Amino acid sequence: MARHFGQTTFPPQRMGLRVLAASVALFAAGTLHAQETFKIGVVSFLSGQAAESFGIPAVNGAKALVEAFNKGQAPAPYNKTGFGGMKLEAVYIDEAGGATKQVQELRNLYDREKVDAVVGYVSSGDCLAVAPVAEEMKRFLILYDCGTPRVFEDGKFNYVFRTASHATMDNVALARYLKAKNIKVNSFNMINQDYAWGQDSKKDFALSMEKLFPDAKAGQDQLPKFGAGQYGTEISSLMSKTADVTHSSLWGGDLQAFILQAGPRGLFKRTQVLLSAGDHVLPGLGDKMPDGTILGARGAYGLMSPKSALNDWWWDLYSKANGVYPVQAPYRMAQALLGLKLAVEKATAANGGKKPNSEQLAAALKGSEWASPAGKISMALADGHQAIQETAIGKTRYDAAKKMVMIDDIVRFPAECVNPPSDMKSEDWIKAGFPGAKGCP
Numbered sequence: 001m002a003r004h005f006g007q008t009t010f011p012p013q014r015m016g017l018r019v020l021a022a023s024v025a026l027f028a029a030g031t032l033h034a035q036e037t038f039k040i041g042v043v044s045f046l047s048g049q050a051a052e053s054f055g056i057p058a059v060n061g062a063k064a065l066v067e068a069f070n071k072g073q074a075p076a077p078y079n080k081t082g083f084g085g086m087k088l089e090a091v092y093i094d095e096a097g098g099a100t101k102q103v104q105e106l107r108n109l110y111d112r113e114k115v116d117a118v119v120g121y122v123s124s125g126d127c128l129a130v131a132p133v134a135e136e137m138k139r140f141l142i143l144y145d146c147g148t149p150r151v152f153e154d155g156k157f158n159y160v161f162r163t164a165s166h167a168t169m170d171n172v173a174l175a176r177y178l179k180a181k182n183i184k185v186n187s188f189n190m191i192n193q194d195y196a197w198g199q200d201s202k203k204d205f206a207l208s209m210e211k212l213f214p215d216a217k218a219g220q221d222q223l224p225k226f227g228a229g230q231y232g233t234e235i236s237s238l239m240s241k242t243a244d245v246t247h248s249s250l251w252g253g254d255l256q257a258f259i260l261q262a263g264p265r266g267l268f269k270r271t272q273v274l275l276s277a278g279d280h281v282l283p284g285l286g287d288k289m290p291d292g293t294i295l296g297a298r299g300a301y302g303l304m305s306p307k308s309a310l311n312d313w314w315w316d317l318y319s320k321a322n323g324v325y326p327v328q329a330p331y332r333m334a335q336a337l338l339g340l341k342l343a344v345e346k347a348t349a350a351n352g353g354k355k356p357n358s359e360q361l362a363a364a365l366k367g368s369e370w371a372s373p374a375g376k377i378s379m380a381l382a383d384g385h386q387a388i389q390e391t392a393i394g395k396t397r398y399d400a401a402k403k404m405v406m407i408d409d410i411v412r413f414p415a416e417c418v419n420p421p422s423d424m425k426s427e428d429w430i431k432a433g434f435p436g437a438k439g440c441p
């Protein structure tokens with residue numbers, strides 16, 4: 001897919017999204033002092049197996065955006081300097097170390113660093129741990145990536161938001177892609193990490209297959225631990241009883257290791273491999289990525305992102321700053337920071353031009369919609385605290401001339417096709433046969 005660089009114009013028709021953008025205009029009469037700052041804590045993996053392909057690209061995306069915001073270089077409606085005139089200041093924290101450490105780091109960000117908001121967390125385990133703490137402290141928190149639906153389906157929050165879809169979208173879309181492409185599936189294997197993300201992903205995929213391919217039989221169900229790094233035993237099991245398709249939600253260094261170990265042994269040639277979160281390893285793996293792998297990006301990101309002026313601007317900004325195109329993690333960071341910027345500016349306007357507190361920020365972001373480089377983000381679930389968005393699935397092909405992996409046979413899925421409605425939990429929605437699903441290809 002060819003990308004376009006250098007465009008910075010954002011067409012007026014893309015600005016029609018309701019709520020946040022319109023409200024920001026009210027800020028013109030604000031009374032903030034130019035020297036006032038808005039401070040955010042940004043948390044992602046800066047070390048460990050998830051850093052190279054996930055955490056560091058996300059933080060690089062945040063740094064590029066913070067600089068652009070402070071220079072007033074983002075396209076409208078994101079073109080006010082900083083956050084509505086307040087210079088944006090960011091503190092970057094390593095997510096490595098486990099949930100207990102992250103809870104302490106979150107408290108430090110609020111109490112010692114005096115941040116106004118926290119944007120962070122890749123690990124579903126970390127999200128499940130920090131969300132109740134932010135709620136207890138009554139401090140504003142945006143979960144920018146983690147996938148488990150349980151954060152908001154099992155919990156209720158006033159100060160916590162997730163500005164990206166949860167993992168149900170990814171696994172429903174994979175199963176629907178097989179159906180849309182008329183791929184024969186009589187059997188399927190699975191390999192997923194043994195913690196909240198992996199367990200929820202395999203459940204949603206298996207349930208989706210029951211509805212869309214009722215005659216397909218589930219076979220191997222491998223659950224290596226997070227960060228295992230070595231997959232010889234699991235690959236042997238998957239090779240011994242191969243299935244038509246093999247599903248995986250492995251990510252980060254775990255996914256890279258699995259591909260590098262399973263590719264030479266021929267697993268990708270004996271079964272159609274499906275990766276729910278695979279695009280972020282493509283730039284690093286290059287020609288080591290097997291052709292024909294079906295994968296998603298947890299949204300319409302990277303090489304599967306939609307054509308728009310905003311996306312062109314973001315793609316150009318990130319690529320020039322980092323020497324590589326943006327994939328899942330920086331896209332999700334971007335949609336979180338764009339949503340936060342508009343929410344701060346809306347809340348500031350509603351507060352008479354004064355810097356808003358956590359309650360006012362929460363009121364501004366709840367139930368809102370905004371344009372992102374990956375399309376429209378709608379806070380449509382969990383009483384306005386959980387986002388839905390469109391996604392895309394495609395198939396890999398290494399292009400030797402371009403020396404990069406391309407994605408072909410892309411199918412796009414509207415948000416309302418692959419996300420549950422607001423009145424149903426994900427598992428119940430899938431078991432009921434996706435009632436209310438709209439626009440499915």
